[in-house]
Amino acid sequence: MDVAAYAKLLPDITPRNKPFWDGCAAGELRLQKCADCGRYRFPDAPVCPECLSSSASWETASGAGTIWSWCTMHQKYFAAFADEVPYRLVYVRLAEGPLVISVLAEDSDDSAADSGGTSSKELRLDQPVHAVFRPRPGGRVIPQFSTGAAAGM
Amino acid sequence: MAMKDVAIVGVGSSDFRRLYADKSQPNDVYQLAAEAFRDALDDCGATQQDIDGLICTNIKYGQFGETVGLTGPGFVHDLEGTGRMAGISLQEACALVRSGMADMVACVYATNGRTAGTKYGGGDADPAGAYDAMYGMTSTGAYVSMMYQRYQAMYGAPDDALAPLAINNRANGARNPIAVFQKEIDHDEYLSSRFIAEPLRLLDYCIINDGAVAFIVTSLDRARDMRKKPVRVAATAGKAELSRSYISPDFYFETSVAVADRLYQAAGIGPDQIDCMQVYDNFLPTILFTLEGFGHAPRGGSWEWIRDGWIELGGKRPLNTSGGHTSESYMQGFAFHVEAVRQLRGEAGDRQVENCNTVQYMCVSPIVTSHIFVAD
Numbered sequence A: 001m002d003v004a005a006y007a008k009l010l011p012d013i014t015p016r017n018k019p020f021w022d023g024c025a026a027g028e029l030r031l032q033k034c035a036d037c038g039r040y041r042f043p044d045a046p047v048c049p050e051c052l053s054s055s056a057s058w059e060t061a062s063g064a065g066t067i068w069s070w071c072t073m074h075q076k077y078f079a080a081f082a083d084e085v086p087y088r089l090v091y092v093r094l095a096e097g098p099l100v101i102s103v104l105a106e107d108s109d110d111s112a113a114d115s116g117g118t119s120s121k122e123l124r125l126d127q128p129v130h131a132v133f134r135p136r137p138g139g140r141v142i143p144q145f146s147t148g149a150a151a152g153m
Numbered sequence B: 001m002a003m004k005d006v007a008i009v010g011v012g013s014s015d016f017r018r019l020y021a022d023k024s025q026p027n028d029v030y031q032l033a034a035e036a037f038r039d040a041l042d043d044c045g046a047t048q049q050d051i052d053g054l055i056c057t058n059i060k061y062g063q064f065g066e067t068v069g070l071t072g073p074g075f076v077h078d079l080e081g082t083g084r085m086a087g088i089s090l091q092e093a094c095a096l097v098r099s100g101m102a103d104m105v106a107c108v109y110a111t112n113g114r115t116a117g118t119k120y121g122g123g124d125a126d127p128a129g130a131y132d133a134m135y136g137m138t139s140t141g142a143y144v145s146m147m148y149q150r151y152q153a154m155y156g157a158p159d160d161a162l163a164p165l166a167i168n169n170r171a172n173g174a175r176n177p178i179a180v181f182q183k184e185i186d187h188d189e190y191l192s193s194r195f196i197a198e199p200l201r202l203l204d205y206c207i208i209n210d211g212a213v214a215f216i217v218t219s220l221d222r223a224r225d226m227r228k229k230p231v232r233v234a235a236t237a238g239k240a241e242l243s244r245s246y247i248s249p250d251f252y253f254e255t256s257v258a259v260a261d262r263l264y265q266a267a268g269i270g271p272d273q274i275d276c277m278q279v280y281d282n283f284l285p286t287i288l289f290t291l292e293g294f295g296h297a298p299r300g301g302s303w304e305w306i307r308d309g310w311i312e313l314g315g316k317r318p319l320n321t322s323g324g325h326t327s328e329s330y331m332q333g334f335a336f337h338v339e340a341v342r343q344l345r346g347e348a349g350d351r352q353v354e355n356c357n358t359v360q361y362m363c364v365s366p367i368v369t370s371h372i373f374v375a376d
């Protein structure tokens, strides 16, 4: 992977989203939660879209979700990913509500298949997954998901 | 009080085939726009002095107005260069005419997306989009492919479910002298088309090209004194479904149903009375979502419905008679408006729908819009 090109694709770390990235580094999925109505949101935003409250806290989410859908990218759109095609992307509905784009850890890591994960194989709609955290080239830790058994469960 | 009736009286569009053939240097969007505008004026027998409302999409009214000597309109507005704006553009023109804010409105669109190398994926991500780009996720087509993957799994649509749409668009393109692609394709050619964002193939994608489209809108009363038979806007409706993702969890179904209900009620015309459909097809699955949301085909069953002889020329509801965005050219919805007018006037040549009295435009996107046009 072209590490310099990849670094440019990463979101800037700002005062407002820093708790999310600190969570990733600590192996936790942290989401903003409205202090007034309790709605979770991702990415970070200045107000709650439900009640417009500006007041929110950062909470550790369960990391659980389900696969809403997926696709496999064959086209080379990003220089950073030119050597990776084809690669599979997933769209995960988090147990707390938000939907996120991600990848399956086992698609790039065959050892995950040994623990019961699905390696480059058929996925099912609404298949349960859980968040895992892997450092990427350049060192930033980003959330990925696994279809295998969650640690500690 | 009855609302003032509104009509499209003039249309103009580029020769998309000629433009596609030459990408040696970037085309000037203002030249393309000016030529389409001139053609639209000629088409209805109007001049710049008749135009008192100007709605530009993907170009700027200031430079356009100066280029074509339209320097004193009573109302101007620039719309962003996205496909969802085609329907909005006509809706705004109708609202201006109905309210009396303007008497005759020009809607003008131009792009040089092909020769200028515009990227529809992999470009600079916006702040929210960076959370997708960091995984290599980009391009509207990839988001549509995820909706389609889920649709296929939910409703059992096979690998070749979109083939009838790809084949139909090409068959129609073969009858349209300005279409970029005029060679018909068969089922095997469809299935051998390479994947872009699997499950979507190259033949499921619109054709990025250069070109321009213009149409002129005025009151039906005034339209009847102009050069050609007016095409009345029987009704138009729209509803947004805004989020940071292009993915709608129900494939825009509920939003489309809401638009359809208002549209059919206002027009007093239902899907059974539509003679010809112009369906926004940035990517072919969008047509399935549209047919279902607008009540033309059963929910989850449009992929079977399109195999039953409805959509071809000669069928009960011919679809994308110009070849659509995958064969004529990707003009972000605008050229469908021109095709609707040409069909209703009987000007569509080899691809003319017989006894064509009603045409429906539909665009399923983060702003769902639809119009019903009728021959006056």
Ligand SMILES: [Zn+2]
Pocket: A034, A035, A036, A037, A038, A039, A048, A049, A050, A051, A052, A053
């Ligand atoms: Zn709230």
